[in-house]
Amino acid sequence: MATNKQPRGGGAAPPWQRINNPEEEEKTRKMKVKVQTEAPKLRPPPGIPEVVEDFLRNFLRRCGLIRTLRCFEAEWYGSAPVGGVTGAVLVPDALTQNQLLQSELEAVRKEAGHLQRGLMEAGHSVDRMKREAEFHHLRHRQAAAHKTQLNSDLKQLREHRDAYGPALRLLGEKYEAALRQKALVSLEAELRQKEAELRQKETQRSETQGRQKTASDAGAGSVPKASRRHKDQDFPVYAHRPGPHLAQVGTDRSPASFRLSCSIRAHQLPVSCVRLHPLKPLLASASDDRTWRLWGAQALLTAEGHSDWLSSCTFHPDGTKLATTSGDCTVRLWDVPRSRCVLVLPGHLGPTWSCCFHSCGHFLASCSSDRTVKLWDLSGRRCRLTLRRHAAAVASVHFLPRSNLLLTCSADRTVALWDARLGVCAAAFVGHQRPCTHAAFHPAGDIIASCDSGGAVSLWDVRKPASVRVTTETGTSANQLAFSPTGRTLAVAGGDGQVRLLEAESCATISQSEHGDSVQSVTFDPEGETLMSAGRDGIVKVWRSERQEGANA
Numbered sequence: 001m002a003t004n005k006q007p008r009g010g011g012a013a014p015p016w017q018r019i020n021n022p023e024e025e026e027k028t029r030k031m032k033v034k035v036q037t038e039a040p041k042l043r044p045p046p047g048i049p050e051v052v053e054d055f056l057r058n059f060l061r062r063c064g065l066i067r068t069l070r071c072f073e074a075e076w077y078g079s080a081p082v083g084g085v086t087g088a089v090l091v092p093d094a095l096t097q098n099q100l101l102q103s104e105l106e107a108v109r110k111e112a113g114h115l116q117r118g119l120m121e122a123g124h125s126v127d128r129m130k131r132e133a134e135f136h137h138l139r140h141r142q143a144a145a146h147k148t149q150l151n152s153d154l155k156q157l158r159e160h161r162d163a164y165g166p167a168l169r170l171l172g173e174k175y176e177a178a179l180r181q182k183a184l185v186s187l188e189a190e191l192r193q194k195e196a197e198l199r200q201k202e203t204q205r206s207e208t209q210g211r212q213k214t215a216s217d218a219g220a221g222s223v224p225k226a227s228r229r230h231k232d233q234d235f236p237v238y239a240h241r242p243g244p245h246l247a248q249v250g251t252d253r254s255p256a257s258f259r260l261s262c263s264i265r266a267h268q269l270p271v272s273c274v275r276l277h278p279l280k281p282l283l284a285s286a287s288d289d290r291t292w293r294l295w296g297a298q299a300l301l302t303a304e305g306h307s308d309w310l311s312s313c314t315f316h317p318d319g320t321k322l323a324t325t326s327g328d329c330t331v332r333l334w335d336v337p338r339s340r341c342v343l344v345l346p347g348h349l350g351p352t353w354s355c356c357f358h359s360c361g362h363f364l365a366s367c368s369s370d371r372t373v374k375l376w377d378l379s380g381r382r383c384r385l386t387l388r389r390h391a392a393a394v395a396s397v398h399f400l401p402r403s404n405l406l407l408t409c410s411a412d413r414t415v416a417l418w419d420a421r422l423g424v425c426a427a428a429f430v431g432h433q434r435p436c437t438h439a440a441f442h443p444a445g446d447i448i449a450s451c452d453s454g455g456a457v458s459l460w461d462v463r464k465p466a467s468v469r470v471t472t473e474t475g476t477s478a479n480q481l482a483f484s485p486t487g488r489t490l491a492v493a494g495g496d497g498q499v500r501l502l503e504a505e506s507c508a509t510i511s512q513s514e515h516g517d518s519v520q521s522v523t524f525d526p527e528g529e530t531l532m533s534a535g536r537d538g539i540v541k542v543w544r545s546e547r548q549e550g551a552n553a
Contacts, residue, residue, distance in 0.1 A: 180300045183282070187337035190279075191320045233362040233379045235404050235421040257501065257511040258531050258543035266293060271534035273312040273521045279319045283532060285540055286310035292324055294336065295540070303339040305332060312354045317361045325352035331366045333378070345376050347383050354396040358404075358420070365406055365420065367394035373408055375420055385423045389416055396438045400445050407448060411435035415450045417462065427465040432456060438480045442504070443487045449504075451478035457492055457507055472507035474500060480521050484528040491531055493519035499533045499543070515541055 053076070060069040267287035274285050283295040288309040294300045308327035315322055321342070322334045331352055333343035350369035357364055363384070364376040373387040373394055392411035399406055405426070406418040413436060415429040434454035441448060447469070448460040455474040477495035483504065484491070490502040495518045501510040517537035524531055531543040 176298060179297065183280075183294075183296055183300045184337050186280070187320065190318070191335070191337050194318055194320060233360075233377055235358075235363070236360050237421075258499075258513060258545050260513065261530075261542045261544040264295065264540045264542070265538060266295070266534070266540045267291070267538040269309075269538055270517075270536040271520060271538055271540060272310060274523055274532050274534045274540055275313055275315055276523055276525060276532070277319050278315055278317060283540070284313050284315065284322060285534060286313040286324055287538070290326075292322070292334075294339075301339045303334060303341075305334075305341045306330070308351070311352065314355055314357060316357055317359060323355045323357065323364055323366075325355050325366060327351040329368070331355055331364070331376070333364075343378070343381060345381075345383075347374060348372070350393070353394065354398075356397050356399050356406075358399050359401050363420070365397045365399065367397045367408060369393035371410070373397055373406070373418070375406075375423075385420070387418055387423060387425075389425050389428075390414065392435070395436060398440055400441045403445070405441075405445075407439050407441060409436035409439035409450055413452070415439050415448065415460070417448070417465070427462070429460045429465050429468075431458060431468045431471070437478060440481055440483060442483055443485060447487075447504075449481055449483065449490055451481050451492060453477045455494075457481065457490070457502065459504070459507060470507050472502065472509075474509075479519060482522050482524055484524045485526055486528050489528070491522045491524065491533075493522045493533060493535075495519070497535065499531070513543060515539075 056072065057069065060066075060072060266285045267289050269288040271285050271287050274283060276283055281296065282300070284292055285295065286292045290306050290309060291302050291304040292310060292313050293302045306324065306326040306328050311325045311327065313322055313324045315336075320336055322336050324332050324334065326332070329346070329348045329351060331345040331348075332341050333345070334340065335342045345364075345366070348366070348368035348370055352366050352368045355364055355366040362378055364378060365373060366376065367373045371388065371390050371392060371394060373390075374383050375385040375387070376382070377384040387406075387408075390408070390410035390412050394408050394410045397406060397408050399420070404419060404421040406420045407415070408418065409415045413430070413432040413434065415432075415436060416425050417427040417429070418424065419426050429448065429450070432450065432452045432454075434452040434456065436450055436452045439448060439450040446462050448462060449457065450460065451457045455476045455478050456471055457474060457478055458471045459469040461469050474492060474494055475496070476498075478492050479495055480493040482491050483489070488504050489510070490504045490507070492500045492502060494500055494512075497515050497517055497519060498512045499515050499519055499522060500512045502508065503510055515533050515535050516539065517535045519533050519535045521534045522531065529545045531545075532540060533543065534540045
């Protein structure tokens with residue numbers, strides 16, 4: 001058999017045959033020298049596990065194939081710089097590969113388990129959502145049916161209400177008319193009772209005078225009758241009897257703040273004055289629209305007769321009459337139950353600004369821009385006295401209850417105290433820097449409060465007119481003021497739309513309430529728990545004390 005048989009395919013001789021050739025040996029020797037010189041610089045090709053190289057090298061050493069090992073090392077390390085061994089097949093480590101595959105398989109199994117559990121949970125959620133959707137659809141259908149039924153019922157109720165609308169309006173009108181009629185009948189009954197009492201007193205007095213005259217004629221013989229003339233009433237002589245609310249003065253009740261209870265659209269034009277009925281819970285308002293109105297729970301009556309705006313109004317002590325002043329220079333006396341004018345008192349030469357009844361009810365004081373104050377005798381229907389002292393228009397007049405003292409204030413910046421019985425000025429109070437707008441007595445009668453157009457509010461001691469007791473500035477014009485029945489609180493109507501409550505002793509501001517437009521008038525009820533204010537906006541506001549609201553609650 002031939003020993004030098006060529007390999008199949010006509011290629012070169014295998015390495016173990018080429019090594020016995022001298023030329024090949026020389027080439028192998030040079031390669032070995034080159035490998036030994038460059039071996040420290042060579043590194044195994046990247047990406048081939050170190051364990052394969054060691055396995056081949058150890059195998060060739062154990063077998064004693066030193067030349068083959070040298071040739072392997074030369075070819076192994078020599079092929080690295082030029083891109084690796086040509087045609088070499090990497091033999092991976094089976095154990096390492098199995099471990100890697102096993103770890104990947106475990107990870108895939110875990111992920112598959114997680115996905116399976118998520119899928120099951122998603123299926124349960126979908127089932128639950130389907131059941132909830134079916135439940136909500138059922139509820140929606142029930143709610144829609146209920147809504148349809150309610151709309152049908154509401155439509156029927158509205159038709160039913162509209163059918164009763166005319167009847168309700170008619171009943172409301174009848175109810176309002178009945179309330180007005182009831183109030184008017186009550187006032188007429190009081191008027192008839194007062195007239196009966198007056199006729200009885202006149203009858204008794206005439207009988208007494210007749211008996212006295214008969215006795216005097218019998219003693220002195222017959223005397224011819226003289227023509228009798230109607231006598232004027234005389235001012236009563238007072239030793240200053242206490243007023244009806246004097247028992248409340250000084251009571252240990254701290255001044256209360258007020259909250260808005262209700263608002264009344266009293267007039268379309270500004271309201272100049274509001275006053276309370278002395279016996280009933282009724283309120284009178286005077287306005288620039290030339291009318292005055294009487295209010296209970298609603299408007300009871302409206303009266304007109306003046307030819308110009310109304311500036312003030314005040315009730316007679318018995319509540320059956322009302323006096324008004326106006327820009328037409330007259331003072332009118334009204335029969336309240338019949339809402340008609342019974343007496344016109346001309347005589348002022350300018351617009352009349354204020355009026356006030358004497359406690360006896362027989363006299364009426366009025367003031368005017370003609371600088372005078374007139375005292376009217378209502379029995380004689382004439383002017384009894386004309387008081388002249390002020391140098392400018394007189395803004396307000398006020399009688400001290402149960403006395404003949406009359407208080408006036410004027411645009412000449414002074415306040416005057418008069419003895420109406422004698423017609424003389426008893427004291428003058430000087431200290432305001434702006435025209436005075438209003439003045440009022442303290443319920444006890446020993447203190448006077450006054451205000452001016454500059455916003456100053458002053459308290460005066462009646463016994464010491466030379467000096468002001470205390471003064472405070474409100475910062476805006478003060479149009480009117482009023483003492484509470486206890487005398488501890490002073491309400492001030494401000495031109496800035498504020499109703500201010502001041503402590504009467506120090507004039508310190510307790511509280512202030514927003515009325516809206518400029519406030520023209522303020523007044524307290526007899527208990528001091530309700531405050532009424534009126535302004536240029538034509539609205540009357542009723543304020544209740546927080547103490548009363550707490551008691552009602």
